[in-house]
Amino acid sequence: MMKKIFEKFWSIAGAVSVCTKILGIVLGSTLLLGTGVIFQARAAFQATMMRLLEEQSISAARDLAARAADPILLNDLVYLQNLLDETVKNSPNVRYAFLLDPQGQIIAHTFHGGFPLALLSLNTVAATSHHHTVLIRTNEGLVWDTAVPILNRKVGIARVGVTDLSVQRVLSELTLQLGLTMLVVSVAGILVAALLTLILTRPIQELLQATREVAKGNFAVRVKRWADDELGDLADAFNQMSEQLALTENLRREREWLRRQLLEKVIASQEEERRRIARELHDSTSQNLTSLIVGLRMIEENCRQCPAQPKALELRAVASRTLEEVHELSLRLRPRILDDLGLAAALERLAAEWEARYKIPIDVAIRLNERLPGAVETAIYRIVQEALTNIVRHAQAHSASILIERRGNMLRAIIEDDGIGFDPQTRFGEHHLGLLGMRERAELLGGKLVIESAPGAGTSLLIEIPLSTLSSE
Amino acid sequence: MLTFITLLVIACVPTQKLTIAGNVDLNDLQPLATPANRQTSALRVAIAAVISPKGTVESYAPLLRYLEEKLNRPVELIQRRTYMEINDLIAHGQVDMAFVCTSAYIQGHDTFGMELLVAPQVNGKTTYNSFLIVPANSLARSMADLRGKVFAFTDPISLSGRVYPTYLVQQLGFTPEEFFSRTFYTYSHDEAIRAIASGLADGAAVDSLVYAFMLERDPALREKLKVIHTSPDFGIPPVVVNPAIRPQIKHELKSILLEMANDAAAQEALKSIGVERFVPISDEIYQSARELMRTLLLFNQP
Numbered sequence: 104m105m106k107k108i109f110e111k112f113w114s115i116a117g118a119v120s121v122c123t124k125i126l127g128i129v130l131g132s133t134l135l136l137g138t139g140v141i142f143q144a145r146a147a148f149q150a151t152m153m154r155l156l157e158e159q160s161i162s163a164a165r166d167l168a169a170r171a172a173d174p175i176l177l178n179d180l181v182y183l184q185n186l187l188d189e190t191v192k193n194s195p196n197v198r199y200a201f202l203l204d205p206q207g208q209i210i211a212h213t214f215h216g217g218f219p220l221a222l223l224s225l226n227t228v229a230a231t232s233h234h235h236t237v238l239i240r241t242n243e244g245l246v247w248d249t250a251v252p253i254l255n256r257k258v259g260i261a262r263v264g265v266t267d268l269s270v271q272r273v274l275s276e277l278t279l280q281l282g283l284t285m286l287v288v289s290v291a292g293i294l295v296a297a298l299l300t301l302i303l304t305r306p307i308q309e310l311l312q313a314t315r316e317v318a319k320g321n322f323a324v325r326v327k328r329w330a331d332d333e334l335g336d337l338a339d340a341f342n343q344m345s346e347q348l349a350l351t352e353n354l355r356r357e358r359e360w361l362r363r364q365l366l367e368k369v370i371a372s373q374e375e376e377r378r379r380i381a382r383e384l385h386d387s388t389s390q391n392l393t394s395l396i397v398g399l400r401m402i403e404e405n406c407r408q409c410p411a412q413p414k415a416l417e418l419r420a421v422a423s424r425t426l427e428e429v430h431e432l433s434l435r436l437r438p439r440i441l442d443d444l445g446l447a448a449a450l451e452r453l454a455a456e457w458e459a460r461y462k463i464p465i466d467v468a469i470r471l472n473e474r475l476p477g478a479v480e481t482a483i484y485r486i487v488q489e490a491l492t493n494i495v496r497h498a499q500a501h502s503a504s505i506l507i508e509r510r511g512n513m514l515r516a517i518i519e520d521d522g523i524g525f526d527p528q529t530r531f532g533e534h535h536l537g538l539l540g541m542r543e544r545a546e547l548l549g550g551k552l553v554i555e556s557a558p559g560a561g562t563s564l565l566i567e568i569p570l571s572t573l574s575s576e
Numbered sequence: 577m578l579t580f581i582t583l584l585v586i587a588c589v590p591t592q593k594l595t596i597a598g599n600v601d602l603n604d605l606q607p608l609a610t611p612a613n614r615q616t617s618a619l620r621v622a623i624a625a626v627i628s629p630k631g632t633v634e635s636y637a638p639l640l641r642y643l644e645e646k647l648n649r650p651v652e653l654i655q656r657r658t659y660m661e662i663n664d665l666i667a668h669g670q671v672d673m674a675f676v677c678t679s680a681y682i683q684g685h686d687t688f689g690m691e692l693l694v695a696p697q698v699n700g701k702t703t704y705n706s707f708l709i710v711p712a713n714s715l716a717r718s719m720a721d722l723r724g725k726v727f728a729f730t731d732p733i734s735l736s737g738r739v740y741p742t743y744l745v746q747q748l749g750f751t752p753e754e755f756f757s758r759t760f761y762t763y764s765h766d767e768a769i770r771a772i773a774s775g776l777a778d779g780a781a782v783d784s785l786v787y788a789f790m791l792e793r794d795p796a797l798r799e800k801l802k803v804i805h806t807s808p809d810f811g812i813p814p815v816v817v818n819p820a821i822r823p824q825i826k827h828e829l830k831s832i833l834l835e836m837a838n839d840a841a842a843q844e845a846l847k848s849i850g851v852e853r854f855v856p857i858s859d860e861i862y863q864s865a866r867e868l869m870r871t872l873l874l875f876n877q878p
Contacts, residue, residue, distance in 0.1 A: 153594070176629035176655045198602065209608055217605025225598045237597035248597070257633055 121307065122300040129296035130289060137285030141278060148277060152270040153247075156196060160247035160265035161234050163190060163197055168251040168261035171202055175210060175258050183211045190263065198246055198266040204259045222248075222264075230256040244268050306334045310341055322349035367547055374437065374481055381437040384429050392426040438484075446480040446507070447471050450487060454505060457491050465491075466504040475514065479568055482544045483507065483516055486552075489537050490518040490564055498522025498562060509570070514550075516566040524556045541566075618650040619643065619825075622662045622674040625731065626786055626813065627766040629655045636675075638845035645841075646832045657763050659683075659733045666690055669820050673829055677783075677813045678704075679735035682866050685859065689819045693826065694833045695812050695857035698785055702812045702855060705784040706736035708744070708805035709772055716779065717804055719744040725778035727756040728771045731763055734783075735865050740807050741781035743872055766790055773800040785812070789850040810868075811861035815854065830856075 116124065167190050174182045183202060190200045191213045199222075201212030212218055228235035228250035236249040246264040253259045306329040316324040325342050328335045399419035406412055433439075441449035447469040454467045474480070487505060494500050500522035507516045541564070542552040550568030621640060623632050632655055644651045654671055656662050659680040665671040667688045676684065684690030695702045710716045716725075719741070729752075730737025745755045752759055760777070762768040765786035771777045784806070791797050815833065817826050836842035837853030846852065 173629040176633060176653075177625075177657045178655070179657065214602075214605055218608050219600055219602055219604050220606050221598070221600045221604070222602075225600065238594050240596045240599045242601045242603060245594075245596075246600075246602075254630060254633055257637065258630075 121304050122297075125300045125303065126293060126296045129292040133285065133289045133292045137281070137288065141281045141285070144281060145274060145278060149270065149274060152273070153245075153267065156265050156267055156270060157236055157247045157249075159194065159196055160249040160263055161236055161251075163194060163200070163265065164234060164249035164251040164261050164263035166190070167200055167202075167263055168253045171261055172253050172258050175202065175204070175253065180211060187211055187213045194265075196265045196267075196269055197263055198241075198243065198268075199264045201262050202253075202259055203262070205256055210259060226250045226262065228252050228256075228260060239264070241266075244271060302330070303334070305329065306338060310334075310338065313341060313345075317345060317348065320352075322346075322352055363547055366543060370544070370547070377436040378442070381433040381439070384433040384436075385439070388429050389426060389433075392422055392429065396422045396426065441480060441484055442477075445471075445474045446483060449480075449484055450505065450507065453484070453488065453491070457495075461495050463494070463500060464502045466502070468504070468506045468508075470508040472509075475570070479514060479548060479570070482548055482568070483514070483566070486516070486541045486544055486564075486566060487518060489541055493537065494520045494522065494562075497525075500561070512570045514568045514570055516564075516568075518564045518566075519561065521561045524558050524560045524562050526558060527554045527556050618652040619647060619673065620652045620654055620671045622654040622656070622665055622671040622676075624659050624662050624674070624676045624680055624813075625655065625657060625764045626675075626677060626783060627789075628764045631764075631766055635849050638848045642836070642842055642845040643829075643832065647828070659731045663687075663690070666816070666818050669818055671818060672821055672825065673815065673817050675813065676816055677731070677734055677736075678811055678862060678865050679733050679739055679869060681814050681816055682735075682862055682869060683733060684816065685862075686866075690816050691819050691821075691826075692857050692859060693815045693817050693830055694854040695814045695861075696849075696851035697853050697855045698788075698812070698851060700852070701809075702857060702861060703809035704736070704812050705809060706740040706781045706807035707784050707787050707803045708741065708779065708781050708807075709769070709787070709801050709803050710779050711772055711775060712800050712802050714778065714802070714804075719779075719805065720748055722779040723748075723750075723755055724757050726758045726760075726776075727752065728768045728777035728780040729759055729761050730765050730768050730780070730782065732761065734765075735810060735869070736783045736807070737765060737768060737781055739865075739869055739872055740810075743868055744781075744805070746872070769797065769801065773797055781807075783813075785850065792850075808864065810865040811857075811863075814857055 116127070119127070167186065170186055171183060173179075174186065187200045187202070191197045199213050201214075201218075202210040203223075204210050207223070209218060209223075222239075225239055226235060226237045226248045230252050232252060234249050234251045236247055239246045239248050243266055245267045247267075248262060248264045251261045253261055306326070309326050309329075313324045313326045322345050324345060326338045328338045396419055399415050399422060402415040403412060403419065406415075438449050438452065440452055450469060451467055454465050457463075458465050475483075491503070494503050498520045500520035503518070503520040505516070505518050507514070509515070538552070538554060545552040545566050545568060548568045550566060553565040553567075554562070555565070556562040621643070623636055625632070627635065633653065636653065640651045640653055654662075654665065656665070659677050660683075662671070662674055662676060663680055663684045666674055666676075666684060667690075673693065676690075681690060681692070685692075698704070708719060710722070716722050727741070729741070732738060742752055745752050748755065762771055762780075765782045768777075768780040768782050769787065769790050772780050787803070791801075817829070833854040834856065836846055
């Protein structure tokens with residue numbers, strides 16, 4: 104039950120802003136305290152005033168009894184009437200006063216035009232008592248009625264009634280005053296709370312802004328320490344964290360740069376090695392094999408009847424096949440055409456050989472008017488080479504296309520197939536398909552690689568590499 | 577926390593439980609029944625304001641109770657501010673028996689035949705005097721020294737309180753209005769004594785019996801007062817009856833009062849009014865007072 108109430112409360116109190124919470128605290132406390140004070144003051148005041156009224160009733164009745172004794176004995180009714188009227192007139196709380204003779208007959212009273220007879224029996228007093236006071240409920244409020252014996256009741260009884268009308272009036276005024284005070288205090292409280300809220304939420308707002316900046320990667324942002332409190336400590340901690348993050352980020356960038364440098368060197372030396380091996384194969388191994396073939400043909404032609412003639416024929420065929428393989432190997436390692444005639448020619452030849460070998464039609468569109476920087480040509484060539492390998496290995500495609508074009512300072516390459524596709528979200532796919540290597544090649548040149556693919560919807564690779572930064576290098 | 581304290585405070589306020597004795601509509605006014613005719617069978621006794629009304633009630637209550645028992649009928653006490661009002665009540669038959677002052681008796685006897693019943697005997701005498709009293713620290717030694725002072729009279733027709741001091745002033749050749757700077761009436765002898773004791777007046781003439789009675793009751797007064805002149809003896813204030821009273825009742829009352837001294841049950845009543853016994857009395861004893869009043873009247877009416 105309590106938990107439910109608390110949850111309900113929290114769902115409301117937790118949802119509002121800090122400003123509203125503080126205002127709620129201030130206003131709630133003020134109202135609660137104010138209401139409590141009003142109730143308390145009213146109760147205390149009423150209790151005190153009722154006691155005072157009782158005392159006033161007693162003193163008025165005692166006074167009347169003392170002053171009425173002689174006039175009653177002397178039967179001075181005019182004087183008695185004046186005495187009663189003055190008793191009522193001179194003290195605003197006295198509602199009525201009257202005198203009874205020892206037989207209980209009314210001698211004189213202050214009601215005009217009759218007497219509320221019900222009053223008579225409500226109070227009386229013993230002859231030897233000092234006084235007897237009772238509380239009577241009347242149509243005009245509560246009345247403290249005091250009876251005082253005059254000369255041990257030998258002369259009679261004096262009775263005086265004191266109403267609480269004035270007390271009720273003062274009580275209403277008091278309540279109103281306290282209520283107004285509470286209102287003023289509440290307004291002041293709201294102002295103070297607004298100020299406090301400003302003081303409290305401003306650093307929080309700033310911290311929020313700064314946190315968003317950091318999230319964006321701006322580690323230089325710092326917050327001001329507003330006050331020597333928890334929020335101040337939070338600001339300090341935040342600044343420390345930002346500094347630490349900035350340091351870490353710098354370190355990371357440095358490492359990344361080193362890694363790229365290293366990668367670049369690896370790739371460059373790899374290319375160089377391939378080129379050297381390819382040249383070696385072409386220049387030396389191919390020449391030797393060619394010499395071998397020429398030698399074997401000469402053996403064939405000069406010794407037609409020799410028993411070794413068939414063997415020479417056979418060896419010549421092996422040598423020719425090996426020459427072809429060496430040729431192909433050299434081409435794959437580093438096509439000379441790429442260095443000699445450029446990317447367009449190299450790719451067209453690559454595509455033609457690929458189409459011929461795997462029997463998958465490929466559409467090549469290359470719109471380049473000039474040679475590109477060597478690094479870019481090599482990267483694009485290798486990326487296309489890898490992509491075509493992937494298509495053969497995984498895509499089960501029926502056709503493929505290559506588009507290379509220059510758009511302003513941006514080189515753009517799109518390699519597409521209509522194969523089975525894959526889900527690019529799975530990182531497994533990226534690693535497995537050698538996409539990471541392709542992406543790294545693109546990124547090393549400040550470019551990017553975007554894969555668009557879905558199972559059953561083919562695969563599309565978009566590579567963009569800026570040319571301006573390279574030309575300025 | 578604040579909330580908790582507030583609630584605690586509210587809870588701790590003692591809720592004063594007030595018992596209501598009853599409900600009344602103060603605007604529900606009804607005509608008062610005319611008071612039932614005052615006990616017609618009651619014996620109506622008037623007591624002149626020799627001492628103040630409250631003092632009278634206290635002093636005479638035992639005597640009145642005694643009479644009620646003896647007569648086996650209620651006794652109603654009637655008091656008035658002045659002696660003349662009592663005399664009027666007696667003259668009009670509204671009072672059966674009365675304790676009056678000497679001068680009131682003479683006035684009543686000479687105008688409508690007020691009848692003597694008995695007289696109280698005090699210190700073995702049926703006479704009393706007028707004491708001229710002044711504050712204890714006063715330098716006055718006779719009436720002559722009170723010229724230009726404030727003087728308190730008791731009742732306009734009191735022998736000891738007004739007639740005799742007026743007589744003394746006249747002997748000096750003045751009227752009281754000329755002689756004193758200011759005069760006022762206290763309407764009873766005990767109030768006159770208190771007026772001197774409190775310094776309200778510089779001089780007053782009072783009934784010697786009341787003076788002795790007051791001093792006995794309140795010994796502190798001895799320190800504050802002194803008597804500088806004593807009048808000749810006058811007949812003591814008597815108990816009188818209405819001339820129209822039935823003779824049997826007059827006789828019954830007289831015998832009860834005369835027998836009181838021999839009745840153990842009556843001692844408290846006698847002691848309360850400072851009387852030893854009631855004795856028969858004749859009009860002669862009041863002759864000196866009557867003459868004094870006549871002189872004064874002659875003097876008063878140029």
